[in-house]
Amino acid sequence: MRLYSTAEINQLRHELPYLAQTSDWLRDFLAKPHRDLGRPGPVCPFLPKALDLNSIRLTEVQAKGLNLEQLKDIVRDYRDIFLELEPKHGDLAYFKAIMLVFPDISADEALVLIDGVQRELKPFFVEMGLMLGEFHERSESPGLHNPDFRPLRSPVPMLAIRFMAESDLPFLQRSTDEPHLRVRYLEAYLTRMASVIRDEKKLQKAKEALAIAYSEQQFNPGQMPQQKVSKCPFARLARVFS
Structure with a gap:
């Protein structure tokens, strides 16, 4: 090794x-x-x-x-x-x-x-x-x-x-990934990067991508059979920043 x-x-x-x-x-x-x-x-x-x-x-x-x-x-x-x-x-x-x-x-x-x-x-x-x-x-x-x-x-x-790194956002919001994966990726990204991202536009873009992933997951709940999806796709988004 x-x-x-x-x-x-x-x-x-x-x-x-x-x-x-x-x-x-x-x-x-x-x-x-x-x-x-x-x-x-x-x-x-x-x-x-x-x-x-x-x-x-x-x-x-x-x-x-x-x-x-x-x-x-x-x-x-x-x-x-x-x-x-x-x-x-x-x-x-x-x-x-x-x-x-x-x-x-x-x-x-x-x-x-x-x-x-x-x-x-x-x-x-x-x-x-x-x-x-x-x-x-x-x-x-x-x-x-x-x-x-x-x-x-x-x-x-x-x-x-x-x-x-901050520049990894495009790799974590690809539409080819299923919504529940994008939620995991973007939650992790924002949890770790929100305090270090200096460009407010980049931060807002990440938040918007997460909101979209939540919304898409709401309409495809079968993708996560072991996890209950909130009726409000923005409820978990709020918790990320609480």
Whole structure:
């Protein structure tokens, strides 16, 4: 379970070919602008500074023969490791990440395993103030500013763990997620971010997205059979800010 910084990987390239390939992709693709991105700046805005700070840690996970539940257990273990890594608090903590690289998972397996782990664990990560990102060469996740761009297509399957940031709102209010999931995501986002968001328009946008999710959940109560939905979709919204 050894974690390597990108600086260490650069010195051990021949011993860690898959981590080196992933580290190169982070530097040459995610940390750089792209003509199809649809906005100025790097594909991943936080990555250039994270690389400068040497705050990203990578590790290989041998997953051949493991099922979805076993992989979820591994990812949970690394979540706990991430939370214990310094820095735990402050502005620099937002540039910390652990990237789990899966060199023995095929492209077809990644569609099931990598996407499956991310989909099932994301709600629990978000409620802990964390983000869990999925990357592999057949990813169909679109760019935020260009739906034809595929920013998550990595050469080696990967899952990335980092702290939630103010800029994550678009990933938590996607209409492709069911309303009850958006409620969970947006409640967690507002609980953690409402006190640090300086732009009142962004804060209001998050509140409106949560109100919409509540309203949609009200009209689709069957999506949450174990939870009673309030007759007033704004009742829980008020409790978030009480």
